Structure formats: structure tokens, C-alpha cells
Amino acid sequence: MVHLRKYWPLYLMVLPGVAFFIIFRFIPIGGSFIAFQDYSVFHGIKNSPWVGFKHFEILFDSPSFYRILTNTIILGLLKVVILFPVPIVLALMINEVRLSLLKKGFQTALYIPHFLSWVIIAGITFDMFSLSGIFNTLRDLFGYEPNLIMQQEQYFRWIYVLTGIWRDAGWGTIIYLAAISSMDPQIYESAIVDGASRLKQMLKITIPLLLPTATILFLLDLGNFMELGFDHVYNLLTPMTYSVGDIIDTYVYRTGIQEMRYSFATAVGLFQAVIGFILVMIFNRLSKKVSDGGLW
Incomplete structure (x- = not known):
């Protein structure tokens, strides 16, 4: 209690984050029961009949x-x-950029796309690759025929990757830059005295010291391995790319919201969550065997 009174501003700052996880992560777990029911909005969870693993059997x-x-x-x-x-x-x-102003400029330019919604990112992407977009305009200048790559299956997955890098890669550097800035400068000073170049300092000092942070973030990413971002995929999909772009997230939306098959959609979502949990458990154990780091 004394600790709480002394550091109450810090606890107050944490409160919105805790409230978010309680409201949007922990409370919805109770709704997972409907995966084992023929849920009806008129009967509610309490009075809907239990059907066991019926919806999982239909799914598989x-x-x-x-x-x-x-x-x-x-x-x-x-x-x-x-x-x-x-x-x-x-x-x-x-981190290797020495000019402070230039460094901040690069950081700002890389962070900005993160604050754009996937609707905007997808709209820009479709415009870039449209018939009158910059991609086909350049193709025309070099004498090539127009190519609507947003409508072709073989390009969808790479567009997903590139738009993901464009939007979130810069934002993801924040934690790594913070980890780098907290490294002991005396280690680098010793390396300079020993004649280590900037490249050797990066390879022998920065990267090894960055590995524990990268390991933790990698394990957290594995927990979301099956959750690829509904907004990201859904806004890039077209009828021609459904065969390669339709994923569990869009499937849950289609069956749960559009078709109102709530129990079935919950079963799919529960399957997705269990796979993520298993992956985290496996790789956390492997991480502890390979190194001393892990989530717990």
C-alpha cells in the first residue's frame, strides 16, 4: 500500500492499458463457451443448447x-x-546515423505510415497499381503493357508483405532503438580503444546485446502467428485473389458477422487462439534451452 501511494502516478498511467486488456481480452474469453453450443441471441448463453464438439467437426x-x-x-x-x-x-x-537532425527526420518518415488506417494504405496501394497509377504509367513509358497486379493471385502475398513493411516496420524500430540507447557506452569505448570499426561494433556488441529483446518480441509475435490482421488482408482482397488471400480472420468475419453463425465462428476463433498458445509454449521452451531468455 505504501508503494502504491508513493508511485500512484505510474499506476495511473498503467490503468488505461490494464483496462483495455480486461475489457477486450479477458472478459471476451467467457464468450468462448458458445463454441460448444448452438447459440441463439434470443436464448442467450445460459439457455442455448450444448452440442459439444459439433462445430469443430463441421470446421474440420x-x-x-x-x-x-x-x-x-x-x-x-x-x-x-x-x-x-x-x-x-x-x-x-x-543508430548509425550521426547527424541528430537527419536521424530524427528518418525516424519521423518511418513512423508516419503507422498512423494511417489500413483502409487508407489499401486505397493508396490500389491507386498506385491501377491503370492510371504510377506503376502502369512507368510500364507504359518503357513500352510494356498495363498489368493489374492487384487482381492477380501470384502477387497478393507479396503485396501483403510490402504493405506490412511500409506501415509497421518503422514503428517496430522504437523498442529496438530504446534497447540500443540503454546499452553501456563503456563497452563501445573499450571496443574503440581496441581498434574495432563501426561494423565490428555492430556485429560483436550491438546485435548480441539486442538478441534478448528480439527473442521476447519474436515470442510475442508467434502468439499472433495465426492473427494476420483482418483490416490488412480484408482491404487488399479482391474477388480474384480470394483463393490465396482468404484467411481465418476473414473467414470468421464472413461466417460470424455476415452469415450470423456465431457458434461456428467462435469455434474457428478458438481454434486459432489455441494454435497461437501452443506455438508460444513450444518456442518459449526452445528459447530457454538455446538461451537464458524467455517470456517466463
């Missing part, structure tokens, strides 16, 4: 489910393999 027997699961896994792998390292590389590059 559905031929479209495996296509959607495959799309989700592929985009999840691309997100982890390509998107995750980009903020680390950017943070290392920004």
Missing part, C-alpha cells in the same frame, strides 16, 4: 477450411520470416 470436415488454413500459415510464415527482421535492420541503420 469443411473443404474450404484447409485452403483457408494454408493461406493463413503461408502469410504467417512470410510475416515472421520477412516482416519481423526488418525493424531490427532499420534500427541498426538509424
